[in-house]
Amino acid sequence: QVHLVQSGAEVKKPGASVKVSCKVSGYTLTELSMYWVRQAPGKGLEWMGGFDPEDGETIYAQKFQGRVTMTEDTSTDTAYMELSSLRSEDTAVYYCATTNRPLFYGMDVWGQGTTVTVSS
Amino acid sequence: QSVLTQPPSASGTPGQRVTISCSGSSSNIGSNAVNWYQQLPGTAPKLLIYTNNQRPSGVPDRFSGSKSGTSASLAISGLQSEDEADYYCAAWDDSLNGYVFGTGTKVTVL
Numbered sequence: 001q002v003h004l005v006q007s008g009a010e011v012k013k014p015g016a017s018v019k020v021s022c023k024v025s026g027y028t029l030t031e032l033s034m035y036w037v038r039q040a041p042g043k044g045l046e047w048m049g050g051f052d053p054e055d056g057e058t059i060y061a062q063k064f065q066g067r068v069t070m071t072e073d074t075s076t077d078t079a080y081m082e083l084s085s086l087r088s089e090d091t092a093v094y095y096c097a098t099t100n101r102p103l104f105y106g107m108d109v110w111g112q113g114t115t116v117t118v119s120s
Numbered sequence: 121q122s123v124l125t126q127p128p129s130a131s132g133t134p135g136q137r138v139t140i141s142c143s144g145s146s147s148n149i150g151s152n153a154v155n156w157y158q159q160l161p162g163t164a165p166k167l168l169i170y171t172n173n174q175r176p177s178g179v180p181d182r183f184s185g186s187k188s189g190t191s192a193s194l195a196i197s198g199l200q201s202e203d204e205a206d207y208y209c210a211a212w213d214d215s216l217n218g219y220v221f222g223t224g225t226k227v228t229v230l
Binding site for chain 2: 049105
């Protein structure tokens with residue numbers, strides 16, 4: 001079965017960038033569609049974007065367009081999410097989540113989460 | 121601010137039935153499948169229901185989902201203490217061209 005392991009916690013200053021990794025095992029990255037979801041402290045889940053298998057492109061939620069970049073290294077089966085121009089409101093747990101079916105079936109495997117703290 | 125609205129909280133005693141609503145619009149629930157996620161305290165979310173009413177392998181049949189028009193519901197029958205968690209509905213939104221989560225409902229077992 002699929003297993004996702006994310007990189008460790010990060011502390012960044014406002015204006016900096018952060019890059020979170022998500023290592024896949026059990027499947028190859030090319031067999032999956034990877035998505036990113038974040039959760040601010042005490043708040044709900046927020047979808048950031050991910051791979052659209054229908055057209056082979058990455059879709060970003062409108063809120064994050066221009067500030068987020070999601071990439072994949074198929075040689076290491078690792079997905080990355082980079083968020084730039086960080087501000088305090090970006091303090092959150094960032095999750096990678098995946099499925100090997102269309103997204104309307106839901107994201108059925110999740111990473112353990114990576115805490116990103118933005119503070120001066 | 122989410123486009124899918126849920127009640128902030130719901131509660132019941134062990135064995136009771138609890139229902140959580142999820143209200144959307146024609147661009148999301150009205151035209152796309154609904155998924156439900158369970159998030160136990162301090163853990164990553166878990167897919168609980170997919171395509172409106174299907175349970176992934178391993179999810180107890182105490183959990184059931186339904187959809188009608190632009191609304192969906194999650195029912196937990198025979199409530200157990202381990203069901204105490206946050207629950208989120210989610211669906212694709214054609215207008216936003218993105219996947220949206222509900223505001224979340226905290227279920228408390230009294």
